[in-house]
Amino acid sequence: MWGGRFAGGPAAVMERINASIDFDRRLYAQDIAGSKAHCAMLVRQGIIGQQDGDAILAGLDQIEREIAEGRFAFSTALEDIHMNIEARLKEIAGEAAGRLHTARSRNDQVATDFKLWVRDAVDGLDRDLRDLLAALLDQAERHAATVMPGMTHLQPAQPVTFGHHLMAYVEMLSRDRGRLADCRKRLNECPLGAAALAGTSFQIDRAMTSRTLGFDRPAANSLDAVSDRDFACEFLSAGAILAVHLSRLAEEIVLWCSDGFRFIGLSDAFTTGSSIMPQKRNPDAAELIRAKAGRVIGAFNALLIVLKGLPLTYGKDMQEDKEPTFEAADSLSLCVVAMTGMLRDMTVNEEAMRRATEAGFITATDLADWLVRALGLPFREAHHVTGALVRLAETKGCGLAELTLADMRTVEPRLTEDVYDVLGVDRSVASRTSFGGTAPDNVRQAVAAARERLR
Numbered sequence: 001m002w003g004g005r006f007a008g009g010p011a012a013v014m015e016r017i018n019a020s021i022d023f024d025r026r027l028y029a030q031d032i033a034g035s036k037a038h039c040a041m042l043v044r045q046g047i048i049g050q051q052d053g054d055a056i057l058a059g060l061d062q063i064e065r066e067i068a069e070g071r072f073a074f075s076t077a078l079e080d081i082h083m084n085i086e087a088r089l090k091e092i093a094g095e096a097a098g099r100l101h102t103a104r105s106r107n108d109q110v111a112t113d114f115k116l117w118v119r120d121a122v123d124g125l126d127r128d129l130r131d132l133l134a135a136l137l138d139q140a141e142r143h144a145a146t147v148m149p150g151m152t153h154l155q156p157a158q159p160v161t162f163g164h165h166l167m168a169y170v171e172m173l174s175r176d177r178g179r180l181a182d183c184r185k186r187l188n189e190c191p192l193g194a195a196a197l198a199g200t201s202f203q204i205d206r207a208m209t210s211r212t213l214g215f216d217r218p219a220a221n222s223l224d225a226v227s228d229r230d231f232a233c234e235f236l237s238a239g240a241i242l243a244v245h246l247s248r249l250a251e252e253i254v255l256w257c258s259d260g261f262r263f264i265g266l267s268d269a270f271t272t273g274s275s276i277m278p279q280k281r282n283p284d285a286a287e288l289i290r291a292k293a294g295r296v297i298g299a300f301n302a303l304l305i306v307l308k309g310l311p312l313t314y315g316k317d318m319q320e321d322k323e324p325t326f327e328a329a330d331s332l333s334l335c336v337v338a339m340t341g342m343l344r345d346m347t348v349n350e351e352a353m354r355r356a357t358e359a360g361f362i363t364a365t366d367l368a369d370w371l372v373r374a375l376g377l378p379f380r381e382a383h384h385v386t387g388a389l390v391r392l393a394e395t396k397g398c399g400l401a402e403l404t405l406a407d408m409r410t411v412e413p414r415l416t417e418d419v420y421d422v423l424g425v426d427r428s429v430a431s432r433t434s435f436g437g438t439a440p441d442n443v444r445q446a447v448a449a450a451r452e453r454l455r
Contacts, residue, residue: 019076020319026326027081028067030116031109032060034192035085037212038104041205047103052096059092060085081113082106103202104195107226107314111191114322116213118235121329122184125239128336129177133170133454135343140166141447145440147425148263148353149362156360159425162263162353164438167446172245174453179238187231190215194225197313227313229303232325236300239332240293246335247293250286253342257283261356265347270338285342289335296331299324357425361390361400366422366431375414385412399423 010018036057043053063085066072078084083106089097143162150160190210193200199222206218219225256263266283274280302324306317364386371382388411393400396407401423408415421427433439 015076018079018316020080020322021074021076021078021084023323023326024081024110025067025074025084027110027113027117027322028085029064030113030120031081031085032064033116033213034109034112034209035100036060037209038192039100040212041208042099042102044208045203045205047202047204048096048099052099055093055096056089056100059089059097062092063088080106080110082109103193103200103204105197105226107196108191108194108222111194111226111228112213114229114325115187115191115215115231118231118325118329119184119187119214121325121333122180122187122235125242125329125332125336126177126180128333128340129173129180129242130454132336132340132343133173133177133450135340136166136170136173137447137450137454139163139343139346139348140170140443143348143350144443144447145429146348146350146353147357147429149356149360150438156356156362158365159357159362159428160432160438161429161440161443162348162350163440163443163447164429167443167450169245169249170446170450172248173242174450176238176242176245179241180235183231183234183238185216186234188214188216189219189225190217191219191225191228193218194222197223197226223313227310227318229307229318229321232321233300233303233307236296236303236325236328239328240297240300242332243293243296243335246339247290249339250289253286253346254283254290257281257286262349262352263356264349266342267345267347270342270345285338289338292331292335296328299328354425358399361393363400363423363425363428364390366428367400367419370419370422371412374416374418375412 009015039048039053039056039060042048043050063072066088072084072088074084075087078087086097086101089100140163143166144164146162147159148162148165149156150158150165190206190213192209192213193204193206210216210218219228253264253266255261257266266281266285270283270285271281272284274282303321306320310317367389368379368382368386371377371385372379375382377385389400389403389408392407392411393403396403401420405415405417405419408419422431429438430440433442436442
């Protein structure tokens with residue numbers, strides 16, 4: 001492979017540590033696309049002849065079919081996907097194959113391949129996220145008026161609707177799509193033509209190869225072009241935040257399925273049993289999504305650590321960029337698809353959600369707000385009066401709505417029968433009409449707006 005410089009082959013352990021073909025074979029489609037674009041440019045610029053160009057392109061087409069059909073023999077001795085394809089191309093096209101690498105290095109070649117792969121991964125993940133958002137929107141619309149306890153500190157705080165709760169995740173995942181779109185926009189500069197690090201003396205047309213491969217422009221600096229892995233870091237950063245959002249929703253699904261809540265149910269399709277306890281139904285898909293967030297976050301950290309001490313331009317360390325990125329992309333896609341499946345599969349126990357709103361004096365804030373509006377109390381005084389009423393209800397072992405008016409007047413003599421109008425959970429959620437609030441009509445409007453954004 002190394003021509004006249006080396007007289008002997010590598011040690012067996014050197015071959016093992018140096019080879020990347022076991023994982024970078026995933027780049028084959030991108031590598032062949034980059035080679036086709038480079039070949040077409042070399043022909044048009046008169047750097048290689050049309051006959052050689054035709055032979056190269058025909059050989060690359062054949063290789064692509066062989067790999068896609070599982071008939072290609074990969075060799076560890078040839079290190080990586082680039083050399084495996086080049087070696088096979090020589091078998092097919094003969095001497096013409098040796099002309100393909102004119103004005104190109106594996107450094108700009110792999111940077112181009114990897115950018116193309118990450119771009120494809122971003123596009124695929126965005127499609128998956130659209131499906132997940134659609135599933136969330138369907139459930140949110142269906143349960144725009146289904147009351148449940150909103151929590152702080154995992155304690156009942158104020159009543160909300162289940163639809164409103166799900167719409168919070170629509171906002172999170174929409175931001176995730178935005179981060180991925182930003183990543184895609186920034187990565188869309190073509191490294192091809194930077195060669196090893198300094199550019200090339202051949203009169204190439206980098207704008208042509210950039211356009212052919214769907215990039216917005218060629219990368220402006222040859223040193224940066226071959227050493228840049230910001231695009232992978234940014235993809236993994238956006239992926240890590242996405243994984244955290246999925247993990248938070250997964251954790252809620254685990255809680256909602258538990259005996260302490262029983263807010264939702266999942267069918268056999270998204271649960272597993274126990275090898276010893278026949279009664280068990282475990283939300284393992286959600287638990288695994290929760291766990292895989294750690295792998296994605298770890299991949300982001302791993303790549304940052306690989307890159308942090310590297311001088312310009314290329315070091316073999318950078319071969320370690322692909323495995324964490326591939327694994328993270330696979331995990332993210334799997335988790336998004338699994339979450340979509342669970343949301344489609346999920347049945348909602350509306351009665352259990354409503355019963356849960358009976359605990360924790362969940363309309364106490366509504367009472368304090370009423371005291372401000374009806375009696376003109378400063379909010380801090382209304383807060384104090386409401387706290388005293390909560391303490392009284394605790395002493396009597398009842399809810400706020402179950403206190404008699406006489407009991408309430410021992411705390412605040414000016415209270416009237418109208419106070420009971422604000423102590424029901426349905427009235428509470430219906431009153432939260434401020435922009436972004438939980439009122440059912442707000443939720444329906446938010447769903448419609450989100451559907452429009454998806455279109």
